[in-house]
Amino acid sequence: MELILDHVSHSYGDVTVLDDISLSVGSREIVCIVGPSGCGKSTLLRILGGLEKPDGGAALIAGDPPSDSLNPLTYVFQDFALLPWRTVEGNVSLVLEDHGIDRARKREIIADVLARTKLTEFAHAWPRQLSGGMKQRVAIARALSVNPAAMLMDEPLSALDSQTRDLLMDDLVDLWGQVGFSACYITHNLAEAVRLGHRIVMLSRRPGRIREIVEIDIPLAERANHPEETAAIQRRLWEAMRDEARAADRELSNVA
Amino acid sequence: MSLDATQETASRTPADAKGADRAPARERLRPVPFRGGGFVHTRHRLIAPLLFVLLLILWEIGSQTGFISNIALPAPSEAAAALGDLFETGMIWKHLSASLYRLVIGWSLGSLLGIAVGLAIALFSLVRAGVAPFVSALFPIPKIALLPLFIIWFGIGEGSKVATILFGAFFPTVIATYGGVDNVDRNLIRMGQSFGLSWLSIVRKIIIPGALPAILSGFRISASIAIILLVAAEMIGAEYGIGAYILMAGALFATDQLIAGVALLSVLGLTVAWLIGRAERLLLRWRG
Ligand SMILES: Nc1ncnc2c1ncn2[C@@H]1O[C@H](COP(=O)(O)OP(=O)(O)O)[C@@H](O)[C@H]1O
Ligand SMILES: [Mg+2]
Numbered sequence: 273m274e275l276i277l278d279h280v281s282h283s284y285g286d287v288t289v290l291d292d293i294s295l296s297v298g299s300r301e302i303v304c305i306v307g308p309s310g311c312g313k314s315t316l317l318r319i320l321g322g323l324e325k326p327d328g329g330a331a332l333i334a335g336d337p338p339s340d341s342l343n344p345l346t347y348v349f350q351d352f353a354l355l356p357w358r359t360v361e362g363n364v365s366l367v368l369e370d371h372g373i374d375r376a377r378k379r380e381i382i383a384d385v386l387a388r389t390k391l392t393e394f395a396h397a398w399p400r401q402l403s404g405g406m407k408q409r410v411a412i413a414r415a416l417s418v419n420p421a422a423m424l425m426d427e428p429l430s431a432l433d434s435q436t437r438d439l440l441m442d443d444l445v446d447l448w449g450q451v452g453f454s455a456c457y458i459t460h461n462l463a464e465a466v467r468l469g470h471r472i473v474m475l476s477r478r479p480g481r482i483r484e485i486v487e488i489d490i491p492l493a494e495r496a497n498h499p500e501e502t503a504a505i506q507r508r509l510w511e512a513m514r515d516e517a518r519a520a521d522r523e524l525s526n527v528a
Numbered sequence: 529m530s531l532d533a534t535q536e537t538a539s540r541t542p543a544d545a546k547g548a549d550r551a552p553a554r555e556r557l558r559p560v561p562f563r564g565g566g567f568v569h570t571r572h573r574l575i576a577p578l579l580f581v582l583l584l585i586l587w588e589i590g591s592q593t594g595f596i597s598n599i600a601l602p603a604p605s606e607a608a609a610a611l612g613d614l615f616e617t618g619m620i621w622k623h624l625s626a627s628l629y630r631l632v633i634g635w636s637l638g639s640l641l642g643i644a645v646g647l648a649i650a651l652f653s654l655v656r657a658g659v660a661p662f663v664s665a666l667f668p669i670p671k672i673a674l675l676p677l678f679i680i681w682f683g684i685g686e687g688s689k690v691a692t693i694l695f696g697a698f699f700p701t702v703i704a705t706y707g708g709v710d711n712v713d714r715n716l717i718r719m720g721q722s723f724g725l726s727w728l729s730i731v732r733k734i735i736i737p738g739a740l741p742a743i744l745s746g747f748r749i750s751a752s753i754a755i756i757l758l759v760a761a762e763m764i765g766a767e768y769g770i771g772a773y774i775l776m777a778g779a780l781f782a783t784d785q786l787i788a789g790v791a792l793l794s795v796l797g798l799t800v801a802w803l804i805g806r807a808e809r810l811l812l813r814w815r816g
Contacts, residue, residue, distance in 0.1 A: 323722060343724050353719035357737045357814040366733060367723040398814050418723065 273335045273344070273421045274298050275320060275456065280329035282315055288479040289315050290326070295473055295482065296334075297422055300452040302492075304465035307475030308513065308520035313458045314426055316480065320456055321345045321424045337421035342371050346420035350427040352407040354399040354414075360386070361395040364414045381417050388447060389413040405436035409443070416451065423455040429464060441467050445492045462513070466506045467495055474513060477520035484512055599783075607787035614788065619773075626768035627758060627796075630686065634693025635754040642698045642750070643743065646705025650739075651731065660706070667699040672760045679764070689761040696757040697750040704746020708739030741815070744808050751800045755793065770796070 275297040282290040289312040297303045307313050318324040320331050322345065337344035354363050364382045373381070386392050389409045399407055408428060415423055429437045441464060447453070459465055465472045466488065474484040488505060490498050584604050590596040591603030614620040648655045649663070671692050678688040712735050720730040762771025770792050777785035 321722065323718070345722075347719070347722040349715065349719060351715055353713075353715050355716060355734065355737070357740075357812075366720075367725070369733075370724070370726050370729050398816065400814070400816055414723075 273333060273337045273454075275345070275422050275454075276332040276334055277316070277320060278330050278332055280316070280319060280326045280331065282312070282319065282324075282326045282328070283479075290319075291479040291481045292329070293475075293480065293482060294329075295485075297454055297456050299421070299454050301470050302448065302455045302457055302468055304457045304459060304469030304472045305475065306459055306462060306465050306472060306509065306513065307480060308477045308517040309460055310520055310523065311475045311478050311516075312480035313460075313475065316475075317347075317424050317426050317456060317458055321347055338419065341419045341421050343367065343418040344421040346415045346418055346423055348408075348411050348415050348423055348425040348428045350430050352399075352404075352411045352431075354407055354410055356399050359396050359398055360391060360402070360410050360413075363399070363410055364417050367414055367418055385413040385417045388416065388450065389443070403436070404432045405440055408432065408440060412444075412447075416447075416453070420453065423453050423457075425455055425457045427458055427460065430459070430461070437461075437464070442496075444468060445495075449493055462506045462509050465509070466502045468492065472509065474509060477516045478523070483516070484509075602784040602787055604787075606784040607791065610782070610784040610788040611791065614773075622768045623770050623773050624792075626766070626772075627762065627770045630689045630693060630761070630769070631754055631758050631796075634690040634758075635697045635751060637690075638694040638697030638754070639701050639747065639750060641694070642701025642746075643705050645698075646702040646743075647709065647731075647736075649702065650706040650709035651735075656706075663699060663702050667703065671696045671757055675761060675764060684765045688764075689758075689766065692761040693754045693757050696753045700750045700753060701743070701746050704742050704749070705739060708742025708746075709735055711742065712738035741808075741812055744804065744811065747804050747807075748801065751804065752797065755797055755800070759793065 277293050277295050280290055280293045281288070293316065295303065305313055305316065315324065319326045322331065333344075355366065358366060361382055364385060365378065368378050368381060382395075383392070386395055389412055391406070391409055391413055394402065394406065394410075399410070402410065408431075412428070429440055432440065445468065457465075457468055469488060470492075472486045472488065473482060474486070475481065476483045486505060486509065488495075488502075490501060495502055587596065587601075588604050591598065591601070591605075596603075614623070645659065645663075649660050650656070674695070675688065675692055678691045682688045682691045716734050716738065717730060720734050725733070758769075759771035759774065762769035763775045766772040770789055774786055774789035774793075777783070777789060
């Protein structure tokens with residue numbers, strides 16, 4: 273299955289946020305979208321997942337999602353969005369309950385995704401007992417449990433400290449090696465993009481246009497062994513983004 | 529200043545405390561003044577009961593010595609005797625059961641209706657536009673003022689009393705419920721939608737649990753209002769009930785019975801508060 277944005281434009285009132293964006297996320301592909309804050313990244317992701325209608329253009333799906341996918345387009349949010357009144361297990365269970373899965377199968381899925389995200393021993397913990405990194409693991413486990421055709425991740429690691437972020441990036445790479453999910457991964461952190469993206473799409477400041485697309489053909493699992501190459505790509509991206517970021521920073525806006 | 533240097537100074541001080549060259553160095557060593565105290569609640573479980581007993585003793589002594597006139601206020605022992613009478617004659621159960629019946633029925637129905645209407649207001653903008661202003665307009669009316677109307681509508685018997693309590697509990701519950709729903713984290717609702725949860729699932733599993741803390745604090749208020757209204761309603765045309773008992777005592781200027789009745793109300797209030805506290809601890813375990 274392929275997820276496509278076809279000449280998408282969007283404005284809020286008279287503020288144009290996205291201007292003629294076309295891109296696609298293929299299966300088993302992680303596309304990272306980077307851009308200065310306020311350039312419309314979150315808006316783009318909401319359009320991609322059907323939470324918002326674009327003013328122009330369209331979000332399209334090519335091909336059928338796998339038949340066992342319960343929720344083909346699945347979000348992972350920056351603020352985790354866990355229900356505080358449900359345990360880790362209960363939070364994963366929540367998204368399976370509407371699908372009429374029998375009890376045994378449900379338990380099996382939950383055990384599987386918790387094991388993949390190294391959460392098995394925390395199955396009965398409350399969210400308030402977990403660190404930020406653990407909470408995001410739960411959110412990722414929840415997303416995996418519905419077997420998504422594409423994960424839509426909006427700065428999933430931005431609320432975490434840098435060490436936790438590094439650990440979780442490694443885990444995501446492992447996870448991708450196991451299940452090969454496809455993802456549209458939004459970040460403003462170039463190190464994340466260079467570590468996780470098969471393709472990096474850089475947006476300009478508002479109105480967001482595609483400035484540059486960089487393909488990185490070093491396999492994800494091997495990137496840690498190629499520090500020079502990745503650092504060089506990151507530096508080049510930063511050169512391109514610096515002026516945009518500086519200008520964006522000086523704009524008056526209510527950035528969400 | 530290195531730590532080693534200070535330790536050295538400290539360890540040497542006893543030996544040559546009188547050494548003129550050491551004295552100033554030692555003077556400079558003092559703990560940083562602590563400024564972090566206060567503003568933190570510590571639990572003192574015994575204070576309230578002790579204070580209460582102390583007050584009772586003082587009051588009893590005042591009455592015995594004639595410092596407090598018996599006409600103005602009966603001695604606690606007399607009130608206790610009146611309470612004892614109630615138990616002996618078995619009248620206490622008649623009064624209590626009559627009151628509890630009205631309270632439980634009126635408050636439960638009022639709360640259930642209140643939650644239902646509160647949810648409807650919060651979830652459907654049409655209902656909010658139509659009903660919310662009525663709630664705001666009717667909430668501040670003292671329901672006791674409507675008692676005569678209720679008597680006409682629901683009869684002088686149980687109906688009017690239950691209705692008074694029902695309406696008294698209804699409005700604060702409506703307001704607590706829809707305020708609680710409005711405060712549920714929008715991101716959680718968006719999360720539910722993004723996973724394709726059904727409308728009913730989102731309401732049942734995200735919105736209601738999210739509003740529950742607010743609803744339960746609403747219960748504290750509505751239960752107190754219900755008790756106040758219970759007594760008021762029982763003062764008209766009730767044979768039994770704590771309110772009726774207090775009214776009768778007042779009419780006969782039997783102040784010992786009056787105090788006994790008031791003490792019963794107080795115990796009732798404490799019990800209700802305790803029950804709600806238990807419910808909170810049980811239902812809101814996740815808050816820790
Ligand atoms: N619902 C909305 N209504 C009005 N303006 C919005 C809304 N959402 C976002 N915006 C504006 O659109 C711009 C892009 O927002 P967003 O997509 O959140 O940027 P990013 O995620 O890249 O930081 C910002 O200037 C923001 O103020
Ligand atoms: Mg954003």
